[in-house]
Amino acid sequence: MSTVAVVGLGRMGSRIARRLLDAGYAVIVWNRTPAKAEELAAHGAEPVAMPVDAARRADAVVTMLADAAALQAVTEGTDGIAAGVDDATTVIEMSTVGPPAISRLANALPAGRLLDAPVLGSLPEAEAGKLRIFVGGPDELVAEWTPLLSALGSPLHVGPLGAGAAAKLVANTTLLGTLGVLGEALALADGLGLSRATAFEILASTPLAAQAERRRPSVESGEYPLRFSLSLARKDADLIAEAAAAGGVDLRLLEAVRSWLRDAEEAGLGDADYSAVLARIAGTAL
Numbered sequence: 001m002s003t004v005a006v007v008g009l010g011r012m013g014s015r016i017a018r019r020l021l022d023a024g025y026a027v028i029v030w031n032r033t034p035a036k037a038e039e040l041a042a043h044g045a046e047p048v049a050m051p052v053d054a055a056r057r058a059d060a061v062v063t064m065l066a067d068a069a070a071l072q073a074v075t076e077g078t079d080g081i082a083a084g085v086d087d088a089t090t091v092i093e094m095s096t097v098g099p100p101a102i103s104r105l106a107n108a109l110p111a112g113r114l115l116d117a118p119v120l121g122s123l124p125e126a127e128a129g130k131l132r133i134f135v136g137g138p139d140e141l142v143a144e145w146t147p148l149l150s151a152l153g154s155p156l157h158v159g160p161l162g163a164g165a166a167a168k169l170v171a172n173t174t175l176l177g178t179l180g181v182l183g184e185a186l187a188l189a190d191g192l193g194l195s196r197a198t199a200f201e202i203l204a205s206t207p208l209a210a211q212a213e214r215r216r217p218s219v220e221s222g223e224y225p226l227r228f229s230l231s232l233a234r235k236d237a238d239l240i241a242e243a244a245a246a247g248g249v250d251l252r253l254l255e256a257v258r259s260w261l262r263d264a265e266e267a268g269l270g271d272a273d274y275s276a277v278l279a280r281i282a283g284t285a286l
Contacts, residue, residue: 049159095118115164119134177257179215187282263280
């Protein structure tokens with residue numbers, strides 16, 4: 001079975017590494033903070049000192065990082081992934097970074113092969129191997145690495161290199177937009193004097209029913225368990241806005257949600273779960 005390096009051991013990357021270990025892959029790991037590799041090492045992963053070391057020893061290098069700047073930091077330079085790959089190495093970029101970052105990464109790799117494969121889902125899906133994976137790249141390379149991706153979830157080949165990053169932005173537009181509409185619906189109910197219980201009964205009869213039911217315990221308790229940070233959601237909204245501008249697309253609803261996320265982050269909610277924007281919109285306190 002192939003040797004896979006996982007670069008970036010945050011909340012998602014660490015779970016991806018553990019899934020690959022459980023699937024029988026030999027896993028090499030690197031993280032800027034070495035302590036994050038300790039638990040994985042106890043389960044059989046091999047930590048290395050630099051991203052270049054991981055790339056030199058792996059058949060595939062999976063990157064899962066916070067943003068395009070972090071991706072650039074671990075791929076470029078003498079200690080980066082690009083310095084360690086050869087013509088037989090595949091880099092599988094799974095972060096949400098947008099199409100321009102994928103183009104930059106492709107240009108930075110003097111050798112090796114590249115897939116972009118961002119994921120839809122959060123911690124429970126990553127742990128259970130139920131992520132939805134949007135894959136961009138040539139047919140042959142996608143087919144070669146579909147077994148590995150299938151250990152993490154359900155891969156969907158959406159087009160050539162860069163299409164995966166584009167697909168993730170489309171998906172996130174719906175997630176952020178739904179959250180914004182739900183928050184404003186609750187705020188309107190408050191403003192019109194309807195009780196919160198009545199508001200949720202109304203929403204149960206609308207296209208927002210599933211999301212309203214899912215978010216109701218958090219809205220009523222003021223507790224928003226961390227699955228995906230609000231600061232990262234704001235970053236994703238910025239990526240969507242940049243992509244829309246580049247494509248000449250007018251996304252007025254997205255801009256409204258983006259402004260709510262910025263307001264919430266400025267109010268100190270950046271490290272809270274992104275659904276805490278509901279508290280900001282509805283005017284409730286965490």
